[in-house]
Amino acid sequence: MSTCEATIQQLFPPAHDRISWPEKSGITKIPYSIFSDRGVYEEEQEKIFKGPVWNYLCLEEEIPAPGDIRTTWVGETPVIVSRDHDGKLHAMVNRCAHKGALVCLKESDNRKSLTCIYHAWNYDLSGQLKSIAFEKGVVGKGGMPPNFDVSQHRLQPLRITSLYGLIFGTFSEATKPIEEYLGQKMSAFMKRNLDRPLKVLGKHSQVIHNNWKLYAENVRDSYHATLLHTFYTAFKVNRLDMDGGIILADDKWHHISYSKRNTHKLDEEYSSADVHSAKYKSSLAAPELIASWEEFEDGITHSIQTVFPNLVIQYTLNSLAIRYFVPRGVDKTELFWLFLGDKSDTDEQEHMRVMQSNLTGAAGLVALEDGCINSFVQRGTKTSPNESSFVEMGGTVAESNESSRATETSVRGFWYGYRNIMGFN
Ligand code: FES
Ligand SMILES: [Fe+2]
Structure with missing residues (x-):
């Protein structure tokens, strides 16, 4: 290292020398400064988005x-x-x-x-x-x-x-071939949802007022859906008392969370918990809003798949959507949605997909809550850079869990990957 480079490092030390992580190599306590530090944000542009990722x-x-x-x-x-x-x-x-x-x-x-x-x-x-x-x-x-x-x-x-109709780009010569980057389990599930003639049914975007990593965490946080998203709970679209699980990629960077609506059985623990929407007795005046058909034989009726760093593939009922998020500043992110159909859909099937798209998005019945809650975290944490979150639901490691989604395992997986690529280990 030249004297000049050494002086620059002293004046502007990299994030891993400047931000103190509460535990060495830990993934259960995330320092709040990571969401509001300008230097971290700029370093991520180089190390992550221009780094060895698709x-x-x-x-x-x-x-x-x-x-x-x-x-x-x-x-x-x-x-x-x-x-x-x-x-x-x-x-x-x-x-x-x-x-x-x-x-x-x-x-x-x-x-x-x-x-x-x-x-x-x-x-x-x-x-x-x-x-x-x-x-x-x-x-x-x-x-x-x-x-x-x-x-x-x-x-x-x-x-x-390209993979299953999705185009990916990288600046780095070190990025592995896409199948290797995703791993077998991730690429097989992408195939399940996307390997067909796709049709764009509609698109929109929304600006959310939080650091991009809070959205990356939020889509990996499988246990909030039952609590924050009251529509899902009340009308039994996706709840923790349905069978489901979490699959992490081998390198933990990407994940799949899935549930099976037809396996729903009321769990006593669940019903007695302070989950108000679980006790709703109301029914929809317009049930056609969530009318659906069984599209796959595996019984999975809801899934969220992430691909590090910026992609989400959603399949809820039959609402198939690509979401991707673009950092617009340390506390601002633009979230894009593309709602997809299959070119072989009947008119009735396409109509069902369009109706179900009301669930998600900026003005949707469900996903507006995510934009809101992430900004609450940004606002709650920005003046406490030395404090940290506590992410131990379901244990302290980042491993697949095919028996429960009452876990933050995929959030820990994100931080495992993040620490690795940013040099925090
Ligand atoms: S032609 Fe593009 S900047 Fe001049
Ligand atoms: Fe959510």
């Missing part, structure tokens, strides 16, 4: 035709995903090779090529520079130096891969 980018189905493009983000970095005229997929940073302006401004488009509006540098759909305006000057004067070579300039590419 970031979800978009669906192949969103860019089906040659010339289709879609803009998105990897962490805070703006990214373009394109399908070139030969049908090949590409991803590149949305940052002009001239002076860094955004090149694509729309969320989706169809273009012959990509032209930056600032000085008209023009790129092909793989991001390679093809031409620039006034290269030879104007009326014989000005222009680029004689040794200027368009082939030496391009939009910074990302490595990409």
